[in-house]
Every structure is written in C-alpha cells, then in structure tokens.
Amino acid sequence: MHKQPGKDTLRGIIDRLAEAYGAQDWWPAEDRFEIIVGAILTQRVSWTNVEQAMLRLREAGCLSVLTMLATPRDVLSELIRPALFHNVKADRLLAFCRFVERRHGPLLGVDALLELPAADLREALLGVAGIGPETADAIVLYAAGKATFVVDAYARRILTRLGWIEQATPDEVVRDRAMADLSRNAPLLGEAHALLVEHGKRRCLKRNPRCPECVLAPSCAFLLSSNRAEVR
Numbered sequence: 001m002h003k004q005p006g007k008d009t010l011r012g013i014i015d016r017l018a019e020a021y022g023a024q025d026w027w028p029a030e031d032r033f034e035i036i037v038g039a040i041l042t043q044r045v046s047w048t049n050v051e052q053a054m055l056r057l058r059e060a061g062c063l064s065v066l067t068m069l070a071t072p073r074d075v076l077s078e079l080i081r082p083a084l085f086h087n088v089k090a091d092r093l094l095a096f097c098r099f100v101e102r103r104h105g106p107l108l109g110v111d112a113l114l115e116l117p118a119a120d121l122r123e124a125l126l127g128v129a130g131i132g133p134e135t136a137d138a139i140v141l142y143a144a145g146k147a148t149f150v151v152d153a154y155a156r157r158i159l160t161r162l163g164w165i166e167q168a169t170p171d172e173v174v175r176d177r178a179m180a181d182l183s184r185n186a187p188l189l190g191e192a193h194a195l196l197v198e199h200g201k202r203r204c205l206k207r208n209p210r211c212p213e214c215v216l217a218p219s220c221a222f223l224l225s226s227n228r229a230e231v232r
C-alpha cells in the first residue's frame, strides 16, 4: 500500500530501517579519542581504509593526544597513508591534538573537552582546522554521546528522495528537524545515522537505487515519480 510521500516521521523511517538491517551499534572504536581520530580519517574515504590506518596507529602506540603530538608529522602521515589524503589528514589530526593540548592539557584533554555541553562542543570543534559540520557532529554524537544529527550525503540523498526534505533545505534545518523528530535522544540519533549510511550503501545507491528491495518504497516520492514517468 502506498503512503503519501514526505508524510512519514523520521522516527517511522528509522524504525523501518532498523527492522530491515538490525541494530548497528556504532561507533566501532576502543575509546573516545579513537572515535575522534576515526571521524577525521573517514573524511572522503570508506571505513575499510580507516580501519587499516587505525591498526597502524594502534601498532605504533600513536592513539593518544600525547603520543600523537610526539610523533613527527611525516611519520604520522605515513602511518595513516591507507586512509588516503594522508598529508592533509595528518595536519588535521595534529591541529586537533594541539587544540586539545592548548585548551585542556594533553593528558585528560579529550575527556574535559567532551564534557562541554553539546552546542559549545560543536562550536569549539568547528573552530579546529579541517573539522567541518559533518565531522563535528559525528564527534559530538559518538565520542561525547550527546544529541545531534549528522547531515551527510547519505542522509541528504535518502531524505530528499523520500520527500522528507527538499533538495534546497539547508543542513542546519535538516539537523534541527531530525533532532526534534528523534526527541533529541542521542542513542536513537546515533542509530539513525548508522542506519541511513547502511541504507545508502545497500539500497538507496547514488545511481540505480534498488527500489524493489527497499522497505521505504511505499512512501518514497522518488519511486512514485519514476513510476509515473514510466506510465506516461
């Protein structure tokens, strides 16, 4: 049965994705600093690349603010080479570590930083070179465990196709609306992001989405307009 496109709540969309894909339990990492490092390394690459870089950082004992700051930039860059754009990302990791060291000290700096209220933390992170809204929100959500919504390419693509947002809806509006719809509940928002990524990779592909296998098909504006175009 078809529903009216765009009328679903995000909660309803996420519930259906959860039924299809199960619990995602993100973020895969051993501690909060690792989550932050992963969030920076995953910019513009797949998680498989990040995993290789994280393994090399772990083996080199380079997964703390203190040890990362003590590692020469070219050595750090070589360690994270599997994550691609490794020179830029080494600079971004070091910029973050210097920021933490300056603000809170290198030892307990990350814990102190993540204690900030979500809005202050987000604003502080956005002041660090190389940390944009998507990375900042991933850190707020998964490292600090605080409510925010990650507006990435997967979320925009799926929610636009469903008719839940318009192509031109600004990211900040998407974020506010999603947070309200998911009751500003951090664990739920964490699952929502993970499930949208999963759906974007498995069904709602950029080209040739696999609509016949999609649990969201009954209320998808994109599918409805494609079907109408075929009938004409």
Ligand code: SF4
Residues within 6 Å of the ligand: 158, 161, 162, 203, 204, 205, 209, 210, 211, 214, 215, 216, 217, 220, 221, 222, 223
């Ligand atoms: S029906 Fe197709 S376009 Fe719509 S959400 Fe599902 S996979 Fe994406």
